[in-house]
Amino acid sequence: MQPAPQPYPAQYYPQTNPFPAYTPPPTLSERLGKEGAGSRVLAWVGGAVTLLGVVLLLVLAVQRGWLGPLPRVLVGAVLGGALVGVGAWLHRKPSAHTGAFALAATGIATLYLDAIAATSLYEFLPITAGLAIGLVTAVGGLLLAVTWNSPLLASSVVVACGVCAPVITQGFTPELVTFLLILQIATVPVQLRRSWWTLSLTSAVAPLTTSIIGTLLHNQNTAVAIAAGVLSAAISLVMLRRKENDPFLLSTLAIAPLPVLVAALVLPKTQAALLAGGAAVVLVTTWPLVRGQAGNVAGLAGLVAALQATVTEFDGSAVLLGEAVALAFAARYTKNRFVLGGSLAFAVIGGLVAIVMDITPALLVVPRPHTTTDLFAALAAAALILGAAIALTWAAVHLEILKPTKLLLWLPGGLAALYGAAGLILCAALLAVPGRSGFLLGHALITVSWTVAALVLLLRGIAVVALRVVGLVLVVAAVAKLILFDLAALDGLARVGAFLGAGLVLLLAGSRYARMVASR
Incomplete structure (x- = not known):
């Protein structure tokens, strides 16, 4: 008799739940209830209050005429240096690190704001010396x-300067944006050495926000807006080479063009289009040169800029729809779904503009006189709607977004293609035969063309479910148009031609389709 096998030790058996249990992050009340939390809150609140007091002192010194420019600057420098010195002294004791960080952050921010005050408020230093x-x-x-390995210290300095600097400069001035850009430049060495997302985000938000506000309130210098956008985008791209697909750097890159685009809103038409168009060219050119999601973000921002430039410079829908077609071809051959998304956005906006301004529903259903210029504009819009619908569908099929099962x-x-084709045929008929006769002829041709298109789709859709279904739907649409519109709106030969033409095509389609199905 064989002895019973001995069981393996427990460590050889696989664990039933190899993943650790989810531990929710501590709530705010739990964090505040930890030992030492109260001291940290008091230290940082005290630093914020102290910094606000320094700012008020610098402003009040000008309003009350206290001392001269040099003594005012020296008072701020001495106070800031003293705070940093006390913070460095406290940092020697591990138990006092919280107070050290708060004091040092307050002191550094005081020194930086003092430099801004000496340049912008007191006019004691020239701009170059103040920036240096x-x-x-x-x-x-x-x-x-x-x-000290303290991201809180670094980001606190940036936030404090961004919040308090507008008070020193007494508004959102170009000097304010310039000083905040200098602060952003100063963060580059730190970002290269540390992955501190708070510093990456806050250092960019301050100059971008102040530039946008300054432009909206005071029609600020365009050069400052360009500098803010270009510098933020450049720093983000450099950092993304080291930290590819970092969400905070990608967010910074996405909002970097905003100062330029906002500045374009307050410029004359031609200058605004050139500014937005220039931003679009730079960003779209960056798209294939930058790897990862950074290139996609830059490219999408470029498409937004291109959209603004197009809407600013051109009236109507033709250019927007033309750009949609071009982007659809680019998406097909670069196999880039983001480009296809841009094409869809241009097509939707351009199509809506066309429906409202150029090829309106009233033009398709109400027989009334139109000028030759209006008809040519509607003809072009309808052709471009049809082209954009076909190009987008073609690109989406090749990118495997549109599948037979969806x-x-x-x-x-399909609806966009039908609308564009109907407008194209009707406008061509009205241009060839003006008046009601052209309107009736156009609608008869539209009905026949729908049945012809249905025949083509059914024949091509023998092995493709999607084409077969679309063809059958188009047959239903053609019959519905015959009954609901043509029977009431058309008269005479137009009505007869529509019914005879559609009927004969449907008969031909039925017989041909039946033979093809039987031969399979």
Whole structure:
């Protein structure tokens, strides 16, 4: 008799739940209830209040005429240096790190704001000297944050300067944006050494936001808006080479063009189109040169800029729909779904503009006189709607977005193609035969063309379910048009021609389709 096998030790058996249990993050009340949380809150609140007091002191010194420019600058410098020194002294004790961080952040922000005040508020320093002093101060403070390994210290300095600097400059001036851009430049060495997402985001948001607000409120210098956008985009692209697909850097890259696009809104038409168009060219050119999601974000931002430039410079829908067709071809041959998304956006906006302005529903159903110019414009819009619908569908099929099983996704393109084809035929008929006769002829041709298209789709759809279904739907649409519209709106030979033409095509389609099905 064989002995019973001995069981393996427990460690050889697989675990039934290899994944650790989910632990929810602590709530705000739990964080505040931890030991030492109260001291941290008090330290940072105290630093914020102290910094606000320094800002008020700098402004009040001008309003009350206290001291001269040099003594005012020296008072701010001494106070800021003293705060940093006390913070460095406290940092020697591990138990006092919280207070050290708060004091050092307050001191560094005070020194930077003092440089802004000496340049913009007191006019004691020329702009170049003030910017140089500000850069040295910011770099020194941020390097201290690196030495202490404190992202909170670094981001606190940036946030404090971004919030308090407008009070010093007494508004959203070009000097304010310039100083915040210098602060953003100073963060580059830190971003290259540390992955501190808070610093990446806050350093870009401050100059971008102030530039946009300054443009909206005071029609600010366009050069400042361009500098803010270009610098933020460039820094983001450089950082993304090291931290590919970082969501915060991608967010910064996405919002970087906003100052330029907002500045274009307040410029004259031609200058606005050139500015937005220039931004579009730069960003779209960046698309194939940058790897990962950064290129896609830059390209999509470029398409937004191109859309703004197009809407600004051109009236009507022709250019928008033409760009949609071009982007659909680009998406097909580059196999890029983001480009196809841009094409869809241009097509939707251009199509809506065309329906409202050029090829209106009233033009298709109400017989009334139209000028030759209006008919040519409607003819072009209708042709472009048809072209955009076909190009988008073709590209989507090649990119495997539209599949035979996803029948509902074919519906928008089909409806757009029908609308464009109907407008194209009707406008051509009205141009050839003006008046009511051309209107009746056009609708008779539309009905016949729908049945012809249905025949082609059914014949091509023997092995393709989607084409077969679309062809049958088009047959239903043609019959519905015959009964609901042609029977009431057409008269005489137009009505007879529509019914005879559609009927004969349907008979031919039925017999031919039956033979093809039987031969399979």
